[in-house]
Amino acid sequence: MKITRRSGDSMLDQIIDAVRQGQTWRAPIERVADAITGIFVPAITLIAILDWIIWLSLGVSGRLPEDWMDNNVGGWPFWSLQFAISVFVVACPCGIGLAAPTALFVGSGLAAKHGILVKGGGEAFQEASHLDCIVFDKTGTITEGGEPAVTDYQMPYGGEIDKVWGALLDLEQNSSHPIARAMVSFAASMNPPALWATAVDENPGKGMKGSFPVTAGTNSMQLDVIVGNETLMHDHNVAILSANVVPYRVARPTERRGSIFHIKWRFL
Numbered sequence: 001m002k003i004t005r006r007s008g009d010s011m012l013d014q015i016i017d018a019v020r021q022g023q024t025w026r027a028p029i030e031r032v033a034d035a036i037t038g039i040f041v042p043a044i045t046l047i048a049i050l051d052w053i054i055w056l057s058l059g060v061s062g063r064l065p066e067d068w069m070d071n072n073v074g075g076w077p078f079w080s081l082q083f084a085i086s087v088f089v090v091a092c093p094c095g096i097g098l099a100a101p102t103a104l105f106v107g108s109g110l111a112a113k114h115g116i117l118v119k120g121g122g123e124a125f126q127e128a129s130h131l132d133c134i135v136f137d138k139t140g141t142i143t144e145g146g147e148p149a150v151t152d153y154q155m156p157y158g159g160e161i162d163k164v165w166g167a168l169l170d171l172e173q174n175s176s177h178p179i180a181r182a183m184v185s186f187a188a189s190m191n192p193p194a195l196w197a198t199a200v201d202e203n204p205g206k207g208m209k210g211s212f213p214v215t216a217g218t219n220s221m222q223l224d225v226i227v228g229n230e231t232l233m234h235d236h237n238v239a240i241l242s243a244n245v246v247p248y249r250v251a252r253p254t255e256r257r258g259s260i261f262h263i264k265w266r267f268l
Contacts, residue, residue: 015117025121030100037097048087055080148178150186163214165192167225168263171210174200180208183227195223206232224266 058064059076069079104122111118118124169187172180197210207228214223226236233240 025123027100027104027122027126029126030104030122033096033100040091040096041094044088044091047091048084051087052080052084055083148182150182153186162190162192163195163212163223164225164263165190166195167197167210167212167214167223168192168227170195170197170212171200171208171225171227175202175208203228203232203235206235209236225263227263229260 056076059069059080069076100122104125107125108118120127165187169184169192172183172187195212195214197212199211201209203209207226209224209226209228209232212223212225214221226232226238230240
């Protein structure tokens with residue numbers, strides 16, 4: 001048995017850590033709000049107390065008409081307390097401290113709903129709000145998601161081309177590569193006859209090669225198919241511009257360039 005990673009180093013653990021950091025990493029605006037709240041809350045509390053003392057003093061000293069006070073509220077102390085409570089409600093010192101964290105929680109929730117994992121927490125959200133243009137390299141390309149599909153291709157000529165589609169379908173469905181899945185969907189849309197490979201050779205990072213027994217009328221033949229990039233074609237001395245080599249482009253919905261690969265076949 002060979003252990004390649006320790007517990008806690010898996011991709012799922014890394015995602016969990018990123019989410020946890022995103023929820024606890026405070027934004028600079030939160031620190032500013034905390035600093036303001038540290039001054040604002042005591043100031044509002046002091047003003048509310050002074051307001052209560054002033055109204056209580058005016059009521060007890062007789063400077064306020066007696067009909068202003070509602071005896072059901074408990075006399076001047078409780079009547080004056082209503083003004084102090086009003087100061088707290090209007091000032092709402094807790095709003096400053098809650099606004100930024102609430103906005104960040106809502107923002108991270110919406111991002112997660114759309115499949116976006118934010119690394120960096122509140123600071124990343126705050127910095128991103130000032131960005132006008134973002135340029136991503138190849139490893140950071142943003143896409144809509146979804147399965148890749150064949151977007152451009154040349155339709156080859158030949159009476160036995162349906163067998164090429166059948167061979168391509170059987171060959172590519174053995175691979176889990178996204179380009180292979182795109183080719184399976186494309187080949188299946190051509191409604192080809194069912195073929196089964198007698199030999200399959202897979203070249204990681206390049207493509208696949210397979211041989212298929214086929215019949216044309218009363219004749220039995222062997223169909224050799226090579227599917228892959230230019231490197232695989234060069235490895236088999238295949239001329240890219242030859243008649244029985246056709247290019248295809250596979251891309252996701254929002255990609256403009258995608259990946260180019262070729263199909264080469266021959267009947268023996």
